[in-house]
Amino acid sequence: DTEVTQTPKHLVMGMTNKKSLKCEQHMGHRAMYWYKQKAKKPPELMFVYSYEKLSINESVPSRFSPECPNSSLLNLHLHALQPEDSALYLCASSQDGQGVETQYFGPGTRLLVL
Amino acid sequence: GQQVMQIPQYQHVQEGEDFTTYCNSSTTLSNIQWYKQRPGGHPVFLIQLVKSGEVKKQKRLTFQFGEAKKNSSLHITATQTTDVGTYFCAGPRGVEMGGGSNYKLTFGKGTLLTVNP
Numbered sequence: 001d002t003e004v005t006q007t008p009k010h011l012v013m014g015m016t017n018k019k020s021l022k023c024e025q026h027m028g029h030r031a032m033y034w035y036k037q038k039a040k041k042p043p044e045l046m047f048v049y050s051y052e053k054l055s056i057n058e059s060v061p062s063r064f065s066p067e068c069p070n071s072s073l074l075n076l077h078l079h080a081l082q083p084e085d086s087a088l089y090l091c092a093s094s095q096d097g098q099g100v101e102t103q104y105f106g107p108g109t110r111l112l113v114l
Numbered sequence: 115g116q117q118v119m120q121i122p123q124y125q126h127v128q129e130g131e132d133f134t135t136y137c138n139s140s141t142t143l144s145n146i147q148w149y150k151q152r153p154g155g156h157p158v159f160l161i162q163l164v165k166s167g168e169v170k171k172q173k174r175l176t177f178q179f180g181e182a183k184k185n186s187s188l189h190i191t192a193t194q195t196t197d198v199g200t201y202f203c204a205g206p207r208g209v210e211m212g213g214g215s216n217y218k219l220t221f222g223k224g225t226l227l228t229v230n231p
Contacts, residue, residue, distance in 0.1 A: 042202055042221035043157060055216040056209055090156055098217060102147060105156045 004106035012112045021109045023074040023091030031097030032074040035090040050097035081113045120222030133190040135225035137203035146186045152199040200224040
């Protein structure tokens with residue numbers, strides 16, 4: 001099974017709302033990633049978890065808060081977002097985050113902030 | 115820091131014509147990966163090249179890694195409408211954090227391929 005699942009597929013939220021994005025993989029991967037992708041742009045890395053520890057934070061604003069409850073799950077908690085945060089949020093996983101292995105992407109959550 | 119440049123940004127072809135996208139890195143890469151993203155979809159891994167001068171083929175797709183491991187290309191022979199999408203190259207870059215080394219993928223800007231049937 002090479003599938004990464006993400007919920008919800010679509011999300012509309014106001015600037016005062018709190019919501020969470022969820023990601024799950026059952027490939028036994030030990031590295032998981034959050035990316036943000038704007039239209040016609042490449043994925044932009046936000047966070048990397050390796051062995052359930054945050055290993056990379058690409059200076060993401062604190063209104064985005066990642067959480068890795070276990071090696072199969074990754075959450076992204078959203079609070080007080082801005083309209084410019086509207087984008088496709090992609091989760092990905094890889095074997096152990098050591099740079100050589102490939103990344104498997106989930107279908108993404110399309111977020112609209114009003 | 116490491117940059118990965120990709121050209122062209124857009125390419126429109128007639129079905130049956132060939133297509134090539136090129137990727138160049140400012141630094142030597144340990145490997146390069148190629149991903150395809152269909153319109154409205156998510157990036158899907160196509161291939162990884164590791165060795166200097168490596169050439170790999172997947173049906174009508176041919177991938178090359180340069181001798182200096184700084185450039186790569188993806189060539190599609192006789193394009194079909196199913197080839198439509200954005201093709202990204204990506205190379206790993208080491209990131210020093212907390213005394214340890216971690217890696218992230220640096221993506222090129224992608225080449226959007228459209229095919230006229």
